[in-house]
Amino acid sequence: PTPPSTNQRRMVVVRAEAINPEIRKNEDKVVDSVIVSELSKPLTAYCRCWRSGTFPLCDGGHVKHNKATGDNVGPLLLKKQ
Amino acid sequence: PTPPSTNQRRMVVVRAEAINPEIRKNEDKVVDSVIVSELSKPLTAYCRCWRSGTFPLCDGGHVKHNKATGDNVGPLLLKKQ
Ligand code: FES
Ligand code: FES
Numbered sequence: 001p002t003p004p005s006t007n008q009r010r011m012v013v014v015r016a017e018a019i020n021p022e023i024r025k026n027e028d029k030v031v032d033s034v035i036v037s038e039l040s041k042p043l044t045a046y047c048r049c050w051r052s053g054t055f056p057l058c059d060g061g062h063v064k065h066n067k068a069t070g071d072n073v074g075p076l077l078l079k080k081q
Numbered sequence: 082p083t084p085p086s087t088n089q090r091r092m093v094v095v096r097a098e099a100i101n102p103e104i105r106k107n108e109d110k111v112v113d114s115v116i117v118s119e120l121s122k123p124l125t126a127y128c129r130c131w132r133s134g135t136f137p138l139c140d141g142g143h144v145k146h147n148k149a150t151g152d153n154v155g156p157l158l159l160k161k162q
Contacts, residue, residue, distance in 0.1 A: 029153050031156060035161075047129075048157075072111055073131065078115050079117065
């Protein structure tokens with residue numbers, strides 16, 4: 001018999017459910033554009049958890065989401081160099 | 082009595098569940114970095130639905146996710162100008 005896997009840190013079940021609870025639900029599809037030459041800061045974090053109060057920017061809300069659900073999502077970092 | 086709202090297009094219930102089913106679940110937090118000066122194409126789409134087979138890039142998988150769940154998520158587009 002196969003021993004239980006030990007290199008899987010957690011088991012999270014994700015069902016076929018929406019992942020965006022409330023951001024711009026009046027839009028068919030929430031797409032944002034960044035003109036990278038217009039970035040003002042050396043580092044800008046963009047949200048991929050759909051929990052940010054400053055969406056499309058990351059406000060750190062992924063931390064609470066990950067803690068509440070066992071998830072492991074985080075932002076996309078745009079770096080000027 | 083208040084009439085039912087008519088400007089809400091859909092009602093989607095999102096519970097406190099993980100949104101990333103399988104991408105890099107061995108990592109505590111999935112963060113990706115883009116050095117924007119190294120972008121080769123005029124337009125590059127980055128995934129925010131956690132369903133892409135080419136994550137962190139978007140492969141269009143959000144379309145299937147949105148259809149299956151009633152969600153409205155889409156990518157972040159990085160534009161060189
Ligand atoms: S708040 Fe969503 S990724 Fe940080
Ligand atoms: S495949 Fe995830 S946003 Fe397009």
